[in-house]
Amino acid sequence: MTECFDRILRKYGQTVKVNDGVTRAFFQPAREKEKAAPFAVSSLGTVDDRRWTYLGRTQLELGDHLEFQGQTYAVNSCESVRLGDEPVYWWASLTAEREAEE
Secondary structure: OHHHHHHHHHHHOEEEEEOOEEEEEEEEEOOOOOOOOOEEEEOOEEEEOOEEEEEEOOOOOOOOEEEEOOEEEEEEEEEEEEEOOEEEEEEEEEEEOOOOOO
16 A cells, blocks of 8 residues: 555655655645634734645654745644554644744
8 A cells, every 4th residue: 555655655754854865745724614714913014824734755744844845844643644553654733933033
């Protein structure tokens, strides 16, 4: 099953950087049914508060960082997804890291 998932990632996945390595994964905004806008308004302006979903073969852990198209994301939660006893891929929920204030 992992070989099949690897072929799908190679063909349809996006290139992401996980910590110091580059891999292929599915990475997209998480769907939220009841949210009106994908941002919050603060005294400093708007802040993207969307959650992002990662599906990939590279294991993620809390504290890890993922980079996609120049933006860095922090892992909020993660777990392996198994088929029987075999871990097939990793699922993670991430949020965009805010840029440091100057």
